[in-house]
Amino acid sequence: MSMPSGCTGGGGIALGPRAYACPGAFSQGQAASRCASGWQLCSDGSLVDQTACNDASNQKIHGFYVAEVPARKGILEAPNFVTCGQSDLNMDQRLFFGCGKTSANILTGSCGGFTRAVYCYMNSNWQ
Numbered sequence: 001m002s003m004p005s006g007c008t009g010g011g012g013i014a015l016g017p018r019a020y021a022c023p024g025a026f027s028q029g030q031a032a033s034r035c036a037s038g039w040q041l042c043s044d045g046s047l048v049d050q051t052a053c054n055d056a057s058n059q060k061i062h063g064f065y066v067a068e069v070p071a072r073k074g075i076l077e078a079p080n081f082v083t084c085g086q087s088d089l090n091m092d093q094r095l096f097f098g099c100g101k102t103s104a105n106i107l108t109g110s111c112g113g114f115t116r117a118v119y120c121y122m123n124s125n126w127q
Helices: 050-054
Strands: 064-072 081-086 093-101 105-110 114-121
Touching: 050 093, 050 114, 064 105, 064 114, 093 105
Parallel strands: 081 105
Antiparallel strands: 064 081, 064 093, 093 114, 105 114
């Protein structure tokens, strides 16, 4: 018996026994709308197969999938390095950890079991 999808409308890509990459656009603050009833955004990267999700050759993964793990960029850190925590940047440019691939600038660091983060800009639709 297969497990039901954790994505709204079904589908998605299983990335662990309790983790799905749920494709689709969403507005700022609405990433959880991609989750099926009873599911929520990942906040623990140990539940996600990070290798499969971050593998550039994985033909199933399209886009970057945000987790409920905010990131922050410190003034003194290397240009593409982030750490745990809410960004000091304005709300138009928030950072979140997650996994996947994108043409956007991927920043690296470590938080909640995730090692990659991206900027999520207001008035942009993200996957």
